Amino acid sequence: MSKAGSYLKKHTEALVKDVGVEPACTLTGKSKATLGRYYSDHDEHADRFMPVDAVAALEAAASYPHVTAALAELNGTQLSFDDARRNDSGTGGVNADVIALSQRFAMLMAEYHQSIGDGVISAAEARRLLKETLALQQVLVDIKLHLEDGSH
Known part of the structure; x- marks a missing residue:
């Protein structure tokens, strides 16, 4: 083997x-x-x-x-594992996902605003932005799954 x-x-x-x-x-x-x-x-x-x-x-x-x-x-790829997994229980459908998307985007923008305040994004700030971006990406995946599943 x-x-x-x-x-x-x-x-x-x-x-x-x-x-x-x-x-x-x-x-x-x-x-x-x-x-x-x-x-x-x-x-x-x-x-x-x-x-x-x-x-x-x-x-x-x-x-x-x-x-x-x-x-x-x-395959030489790294994964980011999040204990929270889903943004909701999976029962809210697309409407709940769109609300979560709005909230996550607002959090990303708040983090960006705070990070760019001094004109430079530090490594720690970049990590926080990446974390928020990944959370936003997960919400988009949830929306995609709900739409494909037909549970609008």
Whole structure:
């Protein structure tokens, strides 16, 4: 098995154990044996990996996006993990998202106004602006998901 495959299997195991084996079975509709095969390092299971829809279901319930983070690391990408995850419970739909978008944009502009006050944006100010930009981006993703889902 390749190093990347082994690395992904270890993170798949961490994901399943983070959620718990029984809840993982319920969330994915897979048996314990099937989930075990996804992270088994035995040669007969070397080409078996968890489907992305199962990864998504488990990562939504997990404390950390284990497999997504592993994929990002393998590709030289860095992720920013936010414990808050969503801007709302997901039940408000587009109207709630537009309100959140307005609030986040106002926060970004307030941070920008404060940062540019002396004519220079410091490294710490840039980090705060980036954090607000990422939060704004998450609201836009929420809007996109609600629109694609049809839950206006």
